[in-house]
Amino acid sequence: MILPLYRWAEGKEVWERAEELGFHTAYTYDHLSWRIPFRDGPWFGAVPTLTAAAAATKRIRLGTMVTNPNFRHPVTLAKDLLTLDDVSGGRITVGIGAGGNGFDAGVLGRPEWSPRERADRFGEFVPLLDRLLTQDATTSEGRFYSAHEARNIPGCVQRPRIPFTVAGNGPRGMRLAAEYGQGWVTTGDPKLAATITPRECPAAIRAQIDKLEAACEKAGRDPDELDKVLLTAFTPEEPLASLDSFVDFAGRYAELGIDEIIVHWPVPGTMFEADMGVFERVATEGLKQLG
Secondary structure, eight states, X not given: OOOSOSOHHHHHXXXXXXXXXXXXXXXXXXXXXXXXXXXXXXXXOHHHHHHHHHHHOSSSEEEEEEEOTTSOOHHHHHHHHHHHHHHHTSOEEEEEOOOOSSTTTTTTSSOOOOHHHHHHHHHHHHHHHHHHHHOSEXXXXXXSOOEEEEEOOSOOSSSSXXXXXXXXXXXXXXXXXXXHOSEEXXXXXXXXXXXXXXXXXXXXXXXXXXXXXXXXXXXXXXXXXXXXXXXXXXXXXXXXXXXXXXXXXXXXXXXXXXXXXXXXXXXXXXXXXXXXXXXXXXXXXXXXXXX
């Protein structure tokens, strides 16, 4: 996870270095502003940043983690993603979630949505985005989102479309992941975030995976078709404390069914602070030790 903090003269080197280190995918957050201490500092747009990163790299996959309806509309987002997929030669993944309150939720001048309304909107947003990215022309009338002869020609480089990694902890979000996702992402159980201990974290993730598998069964979907993604740094665990810590952490979560672990590019003086030497060893040696 590379936060969009950098003027491109510096940021270009970060994205290129991520590729050199051998990371499979480099993501960025899709917000207009973010939490303290980042809220009042530099913060650039996700789509232009990923477009520049696509031009500066050749192999590494790129993506949002996550895009949400707070300030996005499926029609315009689909066009941006289609273009990103083309520029990158088919290396884009879109992480997508329902969004939340705070940060950029009210930046467009409207009242913040309730959890129910966010879920309702997300339930329209994902299916429409799916249609827009798989059809040359789409017309759809929804309660929240509509499209009128929206053209997306020539379509995605990746077929049938760019893969979705869906963030969803509740039943409706997991149902969307089961129906439309190529992946599912979690930061841990939000209901336990304030009290959970490092020892309890794996069981909480496993309980979420069990619910996801149940949603897949209801949808007639093989849960093994979905990548299970863990975005770190939002639980009390410290996988970047040392190389051994990461190998132990990654091994435990691989046994639980996690396929992909996202770590943050170190940002000094923040919750994402980490030793850069350890971080680079994680990339170059960590997976080798896991076999």
